Amino acid sequence: xxxxxxxxxxxxxxxxxxxxxxxxxxxxxxxxxxxxxxxxxxxxxxxxxxxxxxxxxxxxxxxxxxxxxxxxxxxxxxxxxxxxxxxxxxxxxxxxxxxxxxxxxxxxxxxxxxxxxxxxxxxxxxxxxxxxxxxxxxxxxxxxxxxxxxxxxxxxxxxxxxxxxxxxxxxxxxxxxxxxxxxxxxxxxxxxxxxxxxxxxxxxxxxxxxxxxxxxxxxxxxxxxxxxxxxxxxxxxxxxxxxxxxxxxxxxxxxxxxxxxxxxxxxxxxxxxxxxxxxxxxxxxxxxxxxxxxxxxxxxxxxxxxxxxxxxxxxxxxxxxxxxxxxxxxxxxxxxxxxxxxxxxxxxxxxxxxxxxxxxxxxxxxxxxxxxxxxxxxxxxxxxxxxxxxxxxxxxxxxxxxxxxxxxxxxxxxxxxxxxxxxxxxxxxxxxxxxxxxxxxxxxxxxxxxxxxxxxxxxxxxxxxxxxxxxxxxxxxxxxxxxxxxxxxxxxxxxxxxxxxxxx
RNA sequence: CGGGCUGUGGCUCAGCCUGGUAGAGCGCUUCGUUCGGGACGAAGAGGUCGUGGGUUCGAAUCCCGCCAGCCCGACCA
Numbered sequence: 001x002x003x004x005x006x007x008x009x010x011x012x013x014x015x016x017x018x019x020x021x022x023x024x025x026x027x028x029x030x031x032x033x034x035x036x037x038x039x040x041x042x043x044x045x046x047x048x049x050x051x052x053x054x055x056x057x058x059x060x061x062x063x064x065x066x067x068x069x070x071x072x073x074x075x076x077x078x079x080x081x082x083x084x085x086x087x088x089x090x091x092x093x094x095x096x097x098x099x100x101x102x103x104x105x106x107x108x109x110x111x112x113x114x115x116x117x118x119x120x121x122x123x124x125x126x127x128x129x130x131x132x133x134x135x136x137x138x139x140x141x142x143x144x145x146x147x148x149x150x151x152x153x154x155x156x157x158x159x160x161x162x163x164x165x166x167x168x169x170x171x172x173x174x175x176x177x178x179x180x181x182x183x184x185x186x187x188x189x190x191x192x193x194x195x196x197x198x199x200x201x202x203x204x205x206x207x208x209x210x211x212x213x214x215x216x217x218x219x220x221x222x223x224x225x226x227x228x229x230x231x232x233x234x235x236x237x238x239x240x241x242x243x244x245x246x247x248x249x250x251x252x253x254x255x256x257x258x259x260x261x262x263x264x265x266x267x268x269x270x271x272x273x274x275x276x277x278x279x280x281x282x283x284x285x286x287x288x289x290x291x292x293x294x295x296x297x298x299x300x301x302x303x304x305x306x307x308x309x310x311x312x313x314x315x316x317x318x319x320x321x322x323x324x325x326x327x328x329x330x331x332x333x334x335x336x337x338x339x340x341x342x343x344x345x346x347x348x349x350x351x352x353x354x355x356x357x358x359x360x361x362x363x364x365x366x367x368x369x370x371x372x373x374x375x376x377x378x379x380x381x382x383x384x385x386x387x388x389x390x391x392x393x394x395x396x397x398x399x400x401x402x403x404x405x406x407x408x409x410x411x412x413x414x415x416x417x418x419x420x421x422x423x424x425x426x427x428x429x430x431x432x433x434x435x436x437x438x439x440x441x442x443x444x445x446x447x448x449x450x451x452x453x454x455x456x457x458x459x460x461x462x463x464x465x466x467x468x469x470x471x472x473x474x475x476x477x478x479x480x481x482x483x484x485x486x487x488x489x490x491x492x493x494x495x496x497x498x499x500x501x502x503x504x
Numbered sequence: 505c506g507g508g509c510u511g512u513g514g515c516u517c518a519g520c521c522u523g524g525u526a527g528a529g530c531g532c533u534u535c536g537u538u539c540g541g542g543a544c545g546a547a548g549a550g551g552u553c554g555u556g557g558g559u560u561c562g563a564a565u566c567c568c569g570c571c572a573g574c575c576c577g578a579c580c581a
Binding site (some may be wrong): 006035090091161162276278279282309352356359373374393502 | 505515517538539540541542543572573578579580581
């Protein structure tokens with residue numbers, strides 16, 4: 001094979017097509033016969049399981065507990081909060097019948113005809129504020145019942161027009177946290193706490209630096225008072241929203257009637273929040289770290305952090321080599337990395353070595369080890385790091401490797417974060433004028449994150465977005481964005497820059 | 505929901521214009537040679553040509569209906 005890279009086309013040639021090919025080459029997911037719905041294959045699901053488990057620890061550590069609520073939501077629930085309902089109306093799947101009747105056709109086949117129409121249709125949850133709100137209303141009577149800190153891991157469905165594996169699918173997996181509080185202050189603290197949890201998780205676990213900030217009114221979650229977001233930059237310089245945290249004020253409490261008797265013996269409405277991240281994060285990881293040979297998964301969340309490839313050139317040494325590989329794997333598994341036992345796999349399949357090697361490169365396993373007869377004799381292993389070139393190989397004495405394995409994994413984790421941070425920083429620009437802005441986002445230019453002084457209206461934002469296909473990703477927190485200046489569109493004074501970008 | 509395109513072995517597609525009941529590459533199986541390596545050769549498995557109807561002696565190919573998918577717009581974790 002003479003291909004310079006494992007993936008065709010390369011990122012530079014056609015990024016969206018590269019993405020599709022990478023997902024396929026990594027065997028992470030595939031399109032299913034159900035429109036817009038994907039099959040998540042073991043390698044992709046393994047990544048999700050790690051994300052899920054590690055986030056769950058953080059949720060528990062911040063006082064939350066898990067629960068589960070129904071998939072189906074009475075249609076009337078969605079009518080209780082007008083803004084919310086309108087926000088999701090165009091993408092709801094509706095269940096209208098509850099039984100099928102077999103009907104024999106003249107040609108001998110059988111058709112199943114829906115019967116038993118429901119008096120009130122159900123909507124398959126696009127998000128669960130309404131039905132969880134109804135439960136909260138039953139559970140909360142006194143200020144002593146607050147705060148209520150609940151999370152659920154589940155699937156939701158939004159009938160998207162243009163699905164793409166992991167990035168936008170009709171059905172997707174996520175977690176949705178829902179909390180109710182006695183005061184607005186407490187609810188806002190909760191919203192910000194979870195926003196911070198997402199920011200930290202993205203950086204420390206997924207090796208993706210994000211810009212934390214607040215959404216403008218136009219981009220806000222339907223029905224929310226405030227929406228906080230973490231925005232990541234991926235390699236085509238577009239932004240992707242990786243997680244959101246909403247302060248819902250009393251809007252949903254009012255709609256669902258979440259009332260409690262306060263310390264002053266008056267009836268009050270609770271203040272609620274909701275926050276979530278989804279399987280989209282997997283797409284974000286792929287686009288943030290992948291290269292022209294496939295996916296690169298950060299060690300902390302990789303389904304296998306190390307794959308051992310036995311080199312078995314001769315049949316008579318094969319058993320010995322495999323036994324040595326198994327023994328090494330066992331030794332490594334007794335060690336921990338980032339608080340979890342090392343995940344090590346020995347690939348014993350009877351395939352050609354090169355084919356196997358490239359398969360794991362495309363899957364993005366952080367570290368590959370080769371061990372053959374010569375290594376057994378010399379008591380060494382060949383170490384290949386996925387953040388380096390496919391040919392890069394270092395022979396390390398086995399004992400030394402065992403001693404240093406977790407440091408080596410951390411080096412990869414750090415290298416990925418450094419690389420992603422460098423990409424982002426190189427493509428964030430402070431611009432001052434509309435001309436500069438237009439040039440920055442012109443069809444043939446690189447694009448990126450434009451940091452702009454902004455004091456325009458929602459209508460201005462709308463017009464700008466439609467003309468140039470860019471949006472305000474967020475009004476970022478952080479001192480580096482705070483400075484006096486003038487709005488690049490209206491000339492009005494501004495005390496903070498906002499981040500504009502094209503987005504997924 | 506508006507505009508364009510496409511439905512042929514597991515995947516990507518050729519064949520259709522100029523009707524005569526199926527081809528390639530990849531993948532898969534077996535054997536052999538190779539192999540610290542995404543190799544090569546040989547043999548082989550696998551297809552109601554989206555679906556229903558029409559024209560015809562004969563339809564993957566022509567005509568009509570239906571269904572599904574893709575791309576471009578509005579929406580989006």
